[in-house]
Amino acid sequence: MKRLLPHPALSAMLLVVWLLMVNNITVGGVVLGGIFALILPKFTQPFWPDRPRVRFGSALAGYLAIVGLDIILANFQVAWLILFRRNRDLHARWLIVPIDLATPEAITMLAGTISLTPGTVSSDVSADGRFLLVHALDVADDAAEVARIKARYEARLQRIFA
Known part of the structure; x- marks a missing residue:
């Protein structure tokens, strides 16, 4: 799971921001936002070697x-x-x-x-x-x-x- 979602919070934020920018929730918008949410954190992972631990509670x-x-x-x-x-x-x-x-x-x-x-x-x-x-x-x-x-x-x- 860590290989698929190296930064789960960043992926969730990217999906939400994408849907807000599109200003319309459609299947295509969610799929495209999901693709961005999966790919972008993967590409930026080398730039975050020591990411902080964040408590999401x-x-x-x-x-x-x-x-x-x-x-x-x-x-x-x-x-x-x-x-x-x-x-x-x-x-x-x-x-x-x-x-x-x-x-x-x-x-x-x-x-x-x-x-x-x-x-x-x-x-x-x-x-x-x-x-x-x-x-x-x-x-x-x-x-x-x-x-x-x-x-x-x-x-x-x-x-x-x-």
Whole structure:
């Protein structure tokens, strides 16, 4: 099975993305998407020699739920900031977040999560991969915001990328 599906999650994602791009579920679309989902991971397998182990269970489902909720809430918070607060009242900050994640994939997922949440943007990762530079739109306490990012996202990602 490992020879047929070297990256099962990638194969599933490719099939789903293909069906979303086609925007129509037909037998031909599913077959062609299935062919892509089988062939592309096979060709890219040499470029993934040390792929990380990912837990696809309750840890990932909980992480996705937290991120989805945070994105929705942050949209309302940013809208409130823009509509009802003056620019001079905002406390925009650059935060340096120390990273305890070990794999580049986990660090990328953390940076992407931060950027997906309105009001924050991941700007850079240090050359050694130990620090993440984040810009936040309105921060009252720098240390509390860094602790929130580490507790809310990084700790969950450490459980997912075991």
